Amino acid sequence: MFKKFSFEDISAQNQVKTSVQRKIRQSIAEEYPGLEPLMEDLLPKKSPLLVAKCQNHLNLVVVNNVPLFFNVRDGPYMPTLRLLHQYPDIMKKFQVDRGAIKFVLAGANIMCPGLTSPGGAMDDEVSEETPVAVMAEGKQHALAIGFTKLSAKDIRAVNKGIGVDNMHYLNDGLWKMERLE
Amino acid sequence: MAEKPQPVRVLYCGVCGLPAEYCEFGPDFEKCKPWLRVNAADLYPDLLNEDNQKDVDKAAEQLQSVGISSSGDGGGASAAAASGGTSKPEEVKRLPGGKIKKKEKQEVVIEKIVRNKRKCVTVVKGLELFGVKLSDASKKLGKKFATGASVVKGPTEKEQIDVQGDIAYDIVEFLTETWPDVPETAIFFIEDGKKVAAA
Numbered sequence: 120m121f122k123k124f125s126f127e128d129i130s131a132q133n134q135v136k137t138s139v140q141r142k143i144r145q146s147i148a149e150e151y152p153g154l155e156p157l158m159e160d161l162l163p164k165k166s167p168l169l170v171a172k173c174q175n176h177l178n179l180v181v182v183n184n185v186p187l188f189f190n191v192r193d194g195p196y197m198p199t200l201r202l203l204h205q206y207p208d209i210m211k212k213f214q215v216d217r218g219a220i221k222f223v224l225a226g227a228n229i230m231c232p233g234l235t236s237p238g239g240a241m242d243d244e245v246s247e248e249t250p251v252a253v254m255a256e257g258k259q260h261a262l263a264i265g266f267t268k269l270s271a272k273d274i275r276a277v278n279k280g281i282g283v284d285n286m287h288y289l290n291d292g293l294w295k296m297e298r299l300e
Numbered sequence: 301m302a303e304k305p306q307p308v309r310v311l312y313c314g315v316c317g318l319p320a321e322y323c324e325f326g327p328d329f330e331k332c333k334p335w336l337r338v339n340a341a342d343l344y345p346d347l348l349n350e351d352n353q354k355d356v357d358k359a360a361e362q363l364q365s366v367g368i369s370s371s372g373d374g375g376g377a378s379a380a381a382a383s384g385g386t387s388k389p390e391e392v393k394r395l396p397g398g399k400i401k402k403k404e405k406q407e408v409v410i411e412k413i414v415r416n417k418r419k420c421v422t423v424v425k426g427l428e429l430f431g432v433k434l435s436d437a438s439k440k441l442g443k444k445f446a447t448g449a450s451v452v453k454g455p456t457e458k459e460q461i462d463v464q465g466d467i468a469y470d471i472v473e474f475l476t477e478t479w480p481d482v483p484e485t486a487i488f489f490i491e492d493g494k495k496v497a498a499a
Contacts, residue, residue: 127453204319205307224325260310260319289318290326 120177120191120285122226124292132171132181132299140168143180147188147196150250153209161187161202171299184298189287194266197250200287200294203261210252213265213283214240217256223263224290229253229283231274245271251283263288311340406430408475408482411490412468422468424461425454430481434459437479441467444474 135143144162148155162168162182169181180188180196188196203210215229216238223229234241238256245251247270253263265283267274274282287293310319313335316326320340323332336344409425427437434451438461442449447464454460463471468489476484489496 204310207308220322220325224322258321260321262322289322290316295317 120175121287121291121293124173124296126296126299128173128292129171129179129299130173132169134167135170139170143168143170143188143196147180150195151198151209154206157206169299179293179299181299186293186296186299189293195250197264197266197286200261200264200289201297203252203264207252207261210250210264211242211245212240212254212261213242213245213251213267214238214254214256220255220258220262223253223255223285224288226285226288226291228281228285229263229265231269231278231280231282234274234282235278241271241274243271247273250286253283253285253288314339407486407488409488409490409495410468410471412466419464420466422463422466422471423454424463424471424475425458427461427475427479427482428459430479430486432479432482434461437461438463440478441471441474 140162144158147162148158154161162180166183171179171181171186173179176192178190179186180190185201186199187202188198190196198206198209213229213234215223215233216236218238219229219233233239242251245267247267249267251265251267252261253265254260255262263285264287266286267283269277269282312318313320313323313326313332315332315335316323316328318326320336321343323329323336324344326332406429407426408430411423411425412420413423414420424437424441428434438449438451441461441463445463445465445467447467449461449463451459452462472484472487475482475487485497487497
């Protein structure tokens with residue numbers, strides 16, 4: 120999704136109303152209970168919260184010029200990889216085998232066999248349409264953020280085709296956008 | 301309130317910006333190697349071995365060169381030159397597809413567009429190639445010439461600065477003075493569809 124993404128894709132960047140801010144905070148806190156104690160640090164009530172609107176109904180939540188979360192249409196908010204690296208335990212984790220790393224880093228969606236093979240692993244209770252952190256065999260840090268198409272159970276059962284949509288991966292456009300001006 | 305989990309510090313590669321462990325899958329592993337050897341040697345044990353091998357080779361080479369030239373400093377200088385060559389960053393930008401982006405010619409093009417017969421707009425293109433921030437530049441231009449100046453998306457997705465009014469007469473001086481990086485020789489006017497050097 121962020122394969123080609125640059126400053127030009129941001130069509131508008133606005134400071135949003137407090138009521139909207141509250142809503143964003145709330146939905147993030149709901150989605151990531153692990154972040155609750157950190158909310159005040161991440162999204163301080165005092166500092167202005169910007170929402171950058173981009174093409175394809177994409178929104179970025181920007182605090183102090185750093186993009187922290189993104190979402191599509193009214194979908195769930197997902198952290199950027201830089202944020203996830205700092206707090207790796209806030210999301211459910213999927214692990215792909217080593218062979219898949221190359222493709223995931225090129226932006227490919229995650230196929231079921233890469234998750235079910237010996238190198239892969241899944242948190243069992245994940246249902247479909249949930250954001251997950253994609254880890255890799257033998258690596259400590261997440262390499263992508265995905266959005267499940269099938270539940271973990273179904274992925275095991277079907278074992279074919281796309282299991283997780285690749286939303287944001289290392290070295291894509293959003294990753295390179297460390298700071299917004 | 302629950303205990304705050306501390307943020308994890310991730311080691312990012314100084315060359316490609318990825319977490320160090322992903323360098324091997326990054327855009328250019330070869331270029332990251334020298335950095336990794338220094339900063340994340342434990343992640344890539346193979347590299348160290350390779351390095352040792354190289355050191356041995358280098359030492360042997362040096363010994364040889366010393367033997368031939370019979371002056372130690374000659375060998376040392378050549379080794380230093382070699383290491384300098386490898387660490388020099390190359391200015392090749394890679395597009396997402398892995399293609400190498402062509403370096404654009406650095407020049408500023410100034411064009412006067414007449415509208416409504418007696419009003420005109422001066423368009424400045426290419427300032428960003430000199431590392432000038434366009435938003436800053438437009439502000440400065442507007443201030444200097446006391447007119448409206450804005451950053452506009454021009455044809456082919458490039459950004460340019462539109463300044464209201466005919467300011468072609470002393471924009472060259474202003475540009476070269478405010479941004480010493482911009483040489484006068486790189487500034488061109490467009491007159492009757494032809495490029496004319498300003499200098």
